[in-house]
Amino acid sequence: MARLVINDEARLSRINPEIYGHFSEHLGRCIYEGIFVGEDSDIPNKNGMRTDVVGALKELQIPVLRWPGGCFADEYHWKDGIGPKETRKRMVNTHWGGVVEDNSFGTHEFFELCDQLGCKTYINGNVGSGTVQEMSEWVEYMTFDGISPMAELRKKNGHEKAWKIDYFGVGNENWGCGGNMRPSYYADLYRRYQTYVRTYDRNKPISKICGGANVDDYHWTHTVLDVTHDHTPPQFHGFMDGLSLHYYVHPEGWEIKGSATEFDENTWYKTLSKALYMDTLVSRHGAIMDQYDPEKKIGMIVDEWGAWYTCEPGTNPGFLYQQNTVRDALVAGITLNVFNKHSDRVKMANLAQMVNVLQAVLLTEGEKMIKTPTYHVMHMYRHHQGGELLEAKLSGVDNIGPDEWSVPQITESTSINEDGVITVTLNNLSTSDAKEIDIVIPDGVGEVKEANIVKGQMKDYNTFDNPETVTEEAFDGYRLADGKLALTLPACSVTEIRFTI
Numbered sequence: 001m002a003r004l005v006i007n008d009e010a011r012l013s014r015i016n017p018e019i020y021g022h023f024s025e026h027l028g029r030c031i032y033e034g035i036f037v038g039e040d041s042d043i044p045n046k047n048g049m050r051t052d053v054v055g056a057l058k059e060l061q062i063p064v065l066r067w068p069g070g071c072f073a074d075e076y077h078w079k080d081g082i083g084p085k086e087t088r089k090r091m092v093n094t095h096w097g098g099v100v101e102d103n104s105f106g107t108h109e110f111f112e113l114c115d116q117l118g119c120k121t122y123i124n125g126n127v128g129s130g131t132v133q134e135m136s137e138w139v140e141y142m143t144f145d146g147i148s149p150m151a152e153l154r155k156k157n158g159h160e161k162a163w164k165i166d167y168f169g170v171g172n173e174n175w176g177c178g179g180n181m182r183p184s185y186y187a188d189l190y191r192r193y194q195t196y197v198r199t200y201d202r203n204k205p206i207s208k209i210c211g212g213a214n215v216d217d218y219h220w221t222h223t224v225l226d227v228t229h230d231h232t233p234p235q236f237h238g239f240m241d242g243l244s245l246h247y248y249v250h251p252e253g254w255e256i257k258g259s260a261t262e263f264d265e266n267t268w269y270k271t272l273s274k275a276l277y278m279d280t281l282v283s284r285h286g287a288i289m290d291q292y293d294p295e296k297k298i299g300m301i302v303d304e305w306g307a308w309y310t311c312e313p314g315t316n317p318g319f320l321y322q323q324n325t326v327r328d329a330l331v332a333g334i335t336l337n338v339f340n341k342h343s344d345r346v347k348m349a350n351l352a353q354m355v356n357v358l359q360a361v362l363l364t365e366g367e368k369m370i371k372t373p374t375y376h377v378m379h380m381y382r383h384h385q386g387g388e389l390l391e392a393k394l395s396g397v398d399n400i401g402p403d404e405w406s407v408p409q410i411t412e413s414t415s416i417n418e419d420g421v422i423t424v425t426l427n428n429l430s431t432s433d434a435k436e437i438d439i440v441i442p443d444g445v446g447e448v449k450e451a452n453i454v455k456g457q458m459k460d461y462n463t464f465d466n467p468e469t470v471t472e473e474a475f476d477g478y479r480l481a482d483g484k485l486a487l488t489l490p491a492c493s494v495t496e497i498r499f500t501i
């Protein structure tokens with residue numbers, strides 16, 4: 001029997017809503033087809049954005065969206081994507097599938113999308129193949145309301161008022177596709193480029209994000225902070241507000257990756273164990289950040305995370321289209337619990353990617369759209385957004401799975417919102433065994449407000465013919481007696497239970 005003892009007096013850190021952020025790149029069918037179909041499409045749309053997709057995303061309360069990449073960001077020249085659509089440059093998307101990019105989705109369309117979603121904006125700038133001038137003019141184009149060449153150009157292109165950039169990324173993966181740089185060289189470039197990412201309106205400050213490490217490249221984190229640390233807090237503020245980290249789960253490693261839908265129990269545990277590795281990464285990169293920034297003013301920004309499998313047979317390998325099973329529901333549940341637990345340092349995270357690419361929450365085929373198991377987990381976990389992480393001690397949980405990939409059977413995170421409602425999210429990682437768990441809180445549980453679950457067999461997934469094989473259902477596997485909650489968590493499940501004291 002497992003036991004979760006919650007201390008509602010111990011409020012550890014605020015769970016920034018941006019931890020539940022998303023990422024959309026000019027890659028495969030993410031932007032084009034998945035989100036943007038153009039105003040003349042037969043698929044119902046508003047100003048070119050699919051209404052079914054926007055509607056489903058709004059239900060997730062998406063807090064922030066990152067765009068235009070990814071690797072695409074360091075090849076993107078923003079002026080190609082403004083002005084009349086007929087005159088926009090057509091070019092090859094060299095990075096992703098060699099297809100024609102007609103630039104019909106550009107800066108104006110991105111802000112329109114965020115406006116429809118009601119989310120914050122995260123623009124990723126081009127350091128790898130772009131100039132300081134190009135980056136600085138983009139920021140001016142988007143955010144300056146006075147008299148200037150770029151503000152005039154924006155107005156000429158039909159947008160009178162400046163937009164708000166909430167986050168600006170200075171390059172992406174500059175250790176790899178963003179220029180193959182060494183950390184000290186990138187850090188010097190960061191110092192230079194960020195200087196010209198100007199906040200024109202003090203009421204609309206831009207948070208600047210420095211390009212961080214790949215997986216366990218602790219040397220990168222150390223060096224970048226070392227080269228920039230004469231700007232340590234309080235000077236850091238407005239110089240570096242975030243440092244990114246990228247980590248993908250590849251069950252069989254980067255080269256082979258592994259199928260999204262065909263796997264055995266060993267691979268299930270291997271995948272979940274690799275998902276849990278996020279905890280180690282966040283802790284170790286966080287410890288390095290603590291040396292330079294003990295007050296935790298710089299957020300860790302995990303702006304690419306998720307499972308990355310071999311793409312679906314018969315699809316363009318450059319499009320990274322993959323299915324999404326109950327295993328992915330667990331990858332999401334485990335990872336989001338890790339972020340909640342580290343919300344003192346992790347200030348944003350962006351699932352890769354939003355639609356039709358990697359661990360997407362939505363898949364589309366022509367006019368059809370389905371929600372993936374990951375979607376349903378993100379939907380349940382939205383209740384943590386803006387909550388305060390509570391101290392919660394889990395006991396009576398054994399490790400399960402093969403020795404090499406053993407994982408705890410249960411992971412959890414617990415938060416309280418401003419109305420005093422406590423949300424507990426629990427994952428049962430076992431492929432076969434249910435688990436009993438008691439939830440205990442000093443003053444006793446008062447009333448259960450709601451309980452929901454995403455569950456299935458480990459390889460279950462949704463298709464366009466059977467879109468609801470895995471969905472979010474009401475959960476009735478709990479008993480409340482004498483202020484104590486007793487739950488039975490089915491195998492392969494992600495559960496949320498919400499209650500008052």
Ligand code: AHR
Pocket residue numbers: 025069070071072172173304352353358
């Ligand atoms: O998300 C797909 C790619 O993964 C991104 O373009 C890149 O930043 C990362 O390597």
